[in-house]
Amino acid sequence: MRPAALDWSVENCTIARAMEVLGERWTMVVLREVFSGVRRFDDMRVRTGIPRQVLTNRLAMLVEQGVLRREPYREPGSRLRHEYRLTDKGLDLWPVLVAVLGWGDRYLADPDGSPLTVAHRDCGAEVRMGLRCAEGHEVTDPRDVVPRPGPGARRRA
Amino acid sequence: MRPAALDWSVENCTIARAMEVLGERWTMVVLREVFSGVRRFDDMRVRTGIPRQVLTNRLAMLVEQGVLRREPYREPGSRLRHEYRLTDKGLDLWPVLVAVLGWGDRYLADPDGSPLTVAHRDCGAEVRMGLRCAEGHEVTDPRDVVPRPGPGARRRA
DNA sequence: TTGCTGAGTCTGTCAATCAGACCTAGCCTG
DNA sequence: CAGGCTAGGTCTGATTGACAGACTCAGCAA
Numbered sequence: 542m543r544p545a546a547l548d549w550s551v552e553n554c555t556i557a558r559a560m561e562v563l564g565e566r567w568t569m570v571v572l573r574e575v576f577s578g579v580r581r582f583d584d585m586r587v588r589t590g591i592p593r594q595v596l597t598n599r600l601a602m603l604v605e606q607g608v609l610r611r612e613p614y615r616e617p618g619s620r621l622r623h624e625y626r627l628t629d630k631g632l633d634l635w636p637v638l639v640a641v642l643g644w645g646d647r648y649l650a651d652p653d654g655s656p657l658t659v660a661h662r663d664c665g666a667e668v669r670m671g672l673r674c675a676e677g678h679e680v681t682d683p684r685d686v687v688p689r690p691g692p693g694a695r696r697r698a
Numbered sequence: 699m700r701p702a703a704l705d706w707s708v709e710n711c712t713i714a715r716a717m718e719v720l721g722e723r724w725t726m727v728v729l730r731e732v733f734s735g736v737r738r739f740d741d742m743r744v745r746t747g748i749p750r751q752v753l754t755n756r757l758a759m760l761v762e763q764g765v766l767r768r769e770p771y772r773e774p775g776s777r778l779r780h781e782y783r784l785t786d787k788g789l790d791l792w793p794v795l796v797a798v799l800g801w802g803d804r805y806l807a808d809p810d811g812s813p814l815t816v817a818h819r820d821c822g823a824e825v826r827m828g829l830r831c832a833e834g835h836e837v838t839d840p841r842d843v844v845p846r847p848g849p850g851a852r853r854r855a
Numbered sequence: 856t857t858g859c860t861g862a863g864t865c866t867g868t869c870a871a872t873c874a875g876a877c878c879t880a881g882c883c884t885g
Numbered sequence: 886c887a888g889g890c891t892a893g894g895t896c897t898g899a900t901t902g903a904c905a906g907a908c909t910c911a912g913c914a915a
Contacts, residue, residue, distance in 0.1 A: 544741070551746060553807075555812050555814070557730075564721060564726065570713065593875095598871090620880065620882065633804065636797045636829055637801055641717070656710050661837060662844050664833045667832045668832075671793075671827070673826065674817070674818035748904095749905070755902090
């Protein structure tokens with residue numbers, strides 16, 4: 542009856558580490574902006590209402606974590622400025638964002654539906670996220686997924 | 699050159715709403731515990747090191763949001779207590795957790811690998827998360843996914 | 856009666872968030 | 886050249902949240 546998980550340490554848990562990067566109140570919203578093509582400080586600020594200070598901190602943290610990079614650009618008749626773009630590490634957060642979006646759409650959307658969808662560039666069809674096992678089986682019921690200790694698991698002291 | 703997203707409001711964005719539930723520092727860690735079968739207050743506290751007060755608040759918030767429910771149980775020789783279990787709404791967060799885990803494993807794991815994997819109950823094979831479009835195409839490069847306004851999109855004032 | 860246990864509450868400290876005002880470098884206009 | 890505009894910030898003070906550690910409380914057991 543005692544859950545098996547209690548025997549395993551969580552000190553090197555990658556979910557916890559990922560949430561150290563993604564888990565702050567506005568991080569995902571910033572990423573949503575960048576994925577949507579909004580790359581400049583003020584555009585983000587106006588759209589999202591994130592306080593300047595917080596946006597500054599979030600962007601700096603994401604750059605430091607290697608999720609975004611600062612890219613110089615110059616609008617004609619303006620001085621040199623910087624915009625924020627996704628690195629490969631940042632691009633690989635797409636599935637996370639799509640998963641969050643999927644859940645949000647299902648449980649938290651207004652009656653008229655989600656304000657945002659994602660499409661496949663080639664065919665234009667809507668992209669959804671799915672779980673599949675290495676044998677190729679589609680996993681539709683979340684109850685069919687079970688957690689197990691992985692290669693890096695350590696027993697608890 | 700001006701990003702198209704700027705014309706659209708974000709006030710009803712489901713990512714932001716989802717992150718209001720999931721976005722606090724410990725929420726995902728609590729969910730990881732519950733998905734791993736750890737359902738009791740003190741077990742979670744000992745494993746995760748979350749301060750009592752914070753854990754109390756997080757659990758209450760998740761119950762209020764309908765992600766967890768409080769279930770009475772009674773260990774023989776003990777008085778009646780409560781444990782926390784996933785609702786259907788909570789179970790549907792599996793894909794989010796698997797997506798976060800996948801990203802964390804890729805970029806933040808120790809050299810000996812992830813401490814946690816997820817397996818398909820029927821065949822035991824490892825479960826991964828993938829993007830696929832409605833036409834059935836596998837989406838492997840995140841660059842092939844493009845965001846678009848959805849049915850609930852509203853133009854900005 | 857005393858002690859133990861699980862699940863909390865209370866208290867005080869320290870860090871983060873927030874709103875709003877202020878700053879700054881370069882460009883443009885008069 | 887003075888003054889104004891703009892993007893991208895800093896600075897300041899009030900509120901909220903995280904955290905550690907001590908205390909509480911109900912029921913069971915010795």
